[in-house]
Amino acid sequence: MRLGLALPTFGADAHAEAITTVSRTAEELGYDSLWTGDRVLAPRTPSVPYPGKDPVMPRSYENFMDPLVSLTLAAARTGRVRLGTSTLNGLWHAPIMLARSLTTLDLLSGGRLDVGLGLGWMPEEYTAVGVPWRGRGARLDETLDILDAYWAGGEFAHDGPLFTVPGTVVGLRPRQRPRPPVLLAAFSPVGIRRLARRADGWLPVGMPLPRLTAQWSAILDEADRAGRDGAGLRMALRINPTLTRTPADPDQVPSQGTLNQYVAYARAAEQAGVHELFIDFQQTPATLAERLDLAARFIDGVRAG
Template sequence: MQLGLALPTFGPDARPEGLLHVCRTAEEMGYDSLWTGDRVLAPLVPGAPYPSGGGVMPRAYENHMDPLVALTFVASHTTRVRLGTSTLNGLWQPPIMLARSLTTLDVLSRGRLVVGLGLGWMPDEYTAVAVPWEGRGPRLDETLDVLEEYWANDVFAHEGPLFTIPETVVGLKPAQRPGPPVLLAAFSPGGLRRIGRRFGGWLPVAMPLPYLMGMWDTILKEAVEAERDPSTLRMALRVNPQLTESRTDPGQMPRKGTLTQYIDYARAAAEAGVHELFVDFGQTTATLAERVDLAGRFLDGVRAG
């Protein structure tokens, strides 16, 4: 199982110095990937509760970087680690613009981009970017159509229910062919069906492993029904530790526990068949130096197993 680490693109350490320190140190430690998320708003009164943490959005989100710009910066200061989005809200810009940005980043990183796309949870952000909250599923499907067409063809045009793209030459191609891997964050039956039937795989958040692998089995069955090879799909599991000083009841993992408990969870995930696991210590109260230390101890602990 490959291991990744979240970049400090939220909170007080979302600065050039923070990004440089984490990306260089993580690559030297031996991490396989680096990840960033996506926010455009931090409303004083969100229109929907945050999906974890008791419904309260982390204060760190009040200071947020553009994820693709941040990854481009990190790409110029690393050589090996893959660069992922967890998740990029793929509906906040026209798909032709998204395709151009993702292609450019894959070229500049020399083929290290992993595209994790999601739909977000906050209607307020859709209001801010003038995109309807309703109809997100069909909008995502058409966005994926455009990405696929843009990456596959030297000349293409698109005529769909939401987007019209006149016939155009596409000269810039991703370093990864036919395109960078696209992982989708979803948990609904429709979302799992979409993952199984198109693109590269799943981007879940940590949950008890029996539930996780049960949902993964659903995705693989959907792939088989769509006459796809299920072995080509990958899962990259996000873990947001809430660290405690003493061991918690096993029923509280992976929501909260000690670092040792999270190491044990990662080892069990590897045995269960998870392809990649990445950890975000940025949702703790630790300083940047403490987070880097935790990242080193976590990596050593998982790989010692």
């Protein structure tokens, strides 16, 4: 199982020096990947509760850096680790501009990009970027159409219900062929069907492993119905730890627990068939140095198993 670490792209440590330090340290520690998230607003009272363990939005989101620019810096400071978004709210970008940005990052990183896309959860952010909240699924489908056509290169045009791209010749091609891997955060039946038909993998969040494996089986079954080989799909599991001083009830893991409990969860996830697990210590109340120490202890503990 591959192991990843989230970059400090929000909160007090969202600055170039911290991103560089975490990127280099993660690679030295043996992590396989670095990940960023995506937020553009942090209202005090959003119209929809925050979909985390605590329904109150973390105030650290008030200081949130651009995910793709941050990954570009990480790419320049590393040579091996892969670079992923979990998740990039791709619908906030015009598809043709998103295609150019993602292709550029894949080229500049030497083909290390994993494109993780999601729909977000806050209507206010869609209002802020001038994109309708309604019809998000159809907008994602057409965005994926444009990305695939752009990545194919050569002559390209698109005339769809939402977007029109006049005919052009695309010479900018990603390093990875036929495209950078596309992973989707999907949980609804419609989202799972889209993932099974169109994506290269799934981006779930930490949950009890029986529930995780049941959802993964549903995705693989849907892929079979779509005529795809489920063996080609991968799962990259995000863990947002809430660390406790004393062991939590096993039923509370991975919502909360000690570092050792998260290590045990990661080992069990590997046995359950998870392909990649990445952990985000950014909301842990600690200094950057202390969070890097946690990252070192985490990977040492998982690898020792």
